[in-house]
Amino acid sequence: MGRGVLERYEVETFLTLAEELHFGRTAERLGVTTGRISHVVKKLERRIGAPLFARTSRVVQLTAIGRQLADDLAPLVTGMDEAVRRAVEAGRGVTGRLRVAFLGEWTAPVLLKAVALFTERHPECQVEVHEVQLYNSRPSLEDGSIDLLIAAYPFDGMACGPPLLTERRVLAVPAGHPLTRAASVSLEILADHPVVQYPAVTSAEFKRDRTPEHTPSGRPVPKGPTGNTFSEMLTLVALGRGVLPVGEHTRTYYPRPDVAYVPIHDAPPIRRGLVWREANTTARVREFVRAATDANAVRPAGRE
Amino acid sequence: MGRGVLERYEVETFLTLAEELHFGRTAERLGVTTGRISHVVKKLERRIGAPLFARTSRVVQLTAIGRQLADDLAPLVTGMDEAVRRAVEAGRGVTGRLRVAFLGEWTAPVLLKAVALFTERHPECQVEVHEVQLYNSRPSLEDGSIDLLIAAYPFDGMACGPPLLTERRVLAVPAGHPLTRAASVSLEILADHPVVQYPAVTSAEFKRDRTPEHTPSGRPVPKGPTGNTFSEMLTLVALGRGVLPVGEHTRTYYPRPDVAYVPIHDAPPIRRGLVWREANTTARVREFVRAATDANAVRPAGRE
DNA sequence: TACGATCGTTGATTCCGGTTCAACGATGGG
DNA sequence: CCCATCGTTGAACCGGAATCAACGATCGTA
Numbered sequence A, B: 001m002g003r004g005v006l007e008r009y010e011v012e013t014f015l016t017l018a019e020e021l022h023f024g025r026t027a028e029r030l031g032v033t034t035g036r037i038s039h040v041v042k043k044l045e046r047r048i049g050a051p052l053f054a055r056t057s058r059v060v061q062l063t064a065i066g067r068q069l070a071d072d073l074a075p076l077v078t079g080m081d082e083a084v085r086r087a088v089e090a091g092r093g094v095t096g097r098l099r100v101a102f103l104g105e106w107t108a109p110v111l112l113k114a115v116a117l118f119t120e121r122h123p124e125c126q127v128e129v130h131e132v133q134l135y136n137s138r139p140s141l142e143d144g145s146i147d148l149l150i151a152a153y154p155f156d157g158m159a160c161g162p163p164l165l166t167e168r169r170v171l172a173v174p175a176g177h178p179l180t181r182a183a184s185v186s187l188e189i190l191a192d193h194p195v196v197q198y199p200a201v202t203s204a205e206f207k208r209d210r211t212p213e214h215t216p217s218g219r220p221v222p223k224g225p226t227g228n229t230f231s232e233m234l235t236l237v238a239l240g241r242g243v244l245p246v247g248e249h250t251r252t253y254y255p256r257p258d259v260a261y262v263p264i265h266d267a268p269p270i271r272r273g274l275v276w277r278e279a280n281t282t283a284r285v286r287e288f289v290r291a292a293t294d295a296n297a298v299r300p301a302g303r304e
Numbered sequence C: 001t002a003c004g005a006t007c008g009t010t011g012a013t014t015c016c017g018g019t020t021c022a023a024c025g026a027t028g029g030g
Numbered sequence D: 001c002c003c004a005t006c007g008t009t010g011a012a013c014c015g016g017a018a019t020c021a022a023c024g025a026t027c028g029t030a
Helices: A008-020 A023-030 A034-048 A064-092 A105-121 A134-142 A187-192 A204-210 A230-238 A249-253 A283-295 B008-020 B023-030 B034-048 B064-092 B105-121 B134-142 B187-192 B204-210 B230-238 B249-253 B283-295
Strands: A053-055 A060-062 A096-102 A125-131 A148-152 A159-167 A169-174 A195-197 A223-226 A244-247 A259-263 A270-276 B053-055 B060-062 B096-102 B125-131 B148-152 B159-167 B169-174 B195-197 B223-226 B244-247 B259-263 B270-276
Touching: A008 A023, A008 A034, A008 A064, A023 A034, A034 B064, A060 A064, A064 B034, A064 B064, A096 A105, A096 A283, A105 A125, A105 A148, A105 A159, A105 A249, A105 A283, A134 A148, A148 A283, A159 A283, A169 A230, A169 A249, A195 A230, A195 A244, A230 A244, A230 A259, A244 A249, A270 A283, B008 B023, B008 B034, B008 B064, B023 B034, B060 B064, B096 B105, B096 B283, B105 B125, B105 B148, B105 B159, B105 B249, B105 B270, B105 B283, B134 B148, B148 B283, B159 B283, B169 B230, B169 B249, B195 B230, B195 B244, B230 B244, B230 B259, B244 B249, B270 B283
Parallel strands: A096 A125, A096 A148, A195 A223, B096 B125, B096 B148, B195 B223
Antiparallel strands: A053 A060, A148 A270, A159 A270, A169 A244, A169 A259, B053 B060, B148 B270, B159 B270, B169 B244, B169 B259
């Protein structure tokens, strides 16, 4: 960047005066004193090395150099203005296109309620709903092919909104397993059975949440075999190769006669909500998160 | 001018960081602290409403919005830089073309000495020498068709340099007039004879200098007829219609048998030098005035 | 695994320059 | 001739640009 760069106030003063050709009106338009205009113009002229305005006490007009400079600068300033306006529109405006996605069809209703409210609030912003799979959920967010995803927390390295869905954890065990006779189990039970592992693509933090390496009391949890998909992991459970803590919804959405579920009474709930790339935090995204929160708010008991 | 305009330092910081993608190097290049860079970028992002850079503690990269803005701004900033550079070149640079003029060929030698020295000092600046007439000298300066003129002082409303030529005043009288018998006369004599008047085109200040309305002691000076050119005025003198104070050079350059000249011992000398439009005070002009002063300096007696 | 090195962030503090203010000078009209 | 209108000038003021130092996060290494 060159050394001749002018300050914003210098350009603004010069161009306004070039337009008004009157110190008083220029000062008024810019909300400053005439003295200021005089100072700034003088300083500019000292920098340029020649008068930019020919001013008698009655009339102000541009010199040849002044006119040339004004003609050169005006479109550039307009251009910068435009560029910033576009950026603000992209960042702060709630227009254009927003791509949201769900992972596992049972979360779709929550997302669709959010889409409905968002579209009602911002009809000028076009929303696309996609479905992603476990393997491409993170890449889709990272390469920008989707803006938001409803997924289970924690979701490493992504920004996330407030939880939209919570559910109790249950332990998946083979049908007929002795544990199925218990009304509920403790997390401590994990130390006594191999635990089926999530695939490597899953983030470390997520795995630690679902299949911890230690029980709350610190006992090590034996690692069972690894499945590549959720269905595959349930199959490993059914085969008796291990147990697996899962969300309660699994009972409904993955109905399998060969797997049984036992509530875990001392595990925190699984939480799900919207996640997105930190760097993609635009007004569109923020507004969608807000709409999702509002649309899925738990209505307080006793209120209408 | 829109309200989204960025400060110079904001644009500079943003574009440098967009280029370096490293806070430390950016800070160093701009000669500020990394803390400053962080503050400025954060403020910008708050204004835009979305992140411009995606920064982990190890890598900094542009977001989509950031890249768009950088691509938009970069050429505009270059353009502004260029525009200012051109203006500075026009104002401060001693290049391009300079048009100088003389009025009355007897002043040409002084001008040509100046041209010679100026051209030696600034070979890259092309100098044109013109001759102007009384009637178009002022318009030529005002419309910019000439930059500088060597003329007699005072020259209303124009900037002027130091005097380059001085000469004693003499009184033009008809040949054979009684005053020709005196070795010299006083300005007071003007009260006793009608004085031929300069034409209306001449400035009031100039006329007051050459054909004053009162003598130094305050006696009124009778007005004689008006001539349209200098030759015509001398002819009026020859015809006995009045007298006229003129410069000594008139004796040599307007040799007329019907006019005689008597020195005026108590009149200040007539001074001539360069005049130019105040609004046209460029480095070229200043340099030419300097060259003219140097080239026509009276060499101090006793020095080499 | 703890440590050091590298980087970006943050909030209190400092200080420079953008801006005001008021007095002044110049010019033209009634 | 005086007043009104404008632009100029220099000193004084104050807000925000920039610093400074402490902190947190991340990665390589012994």
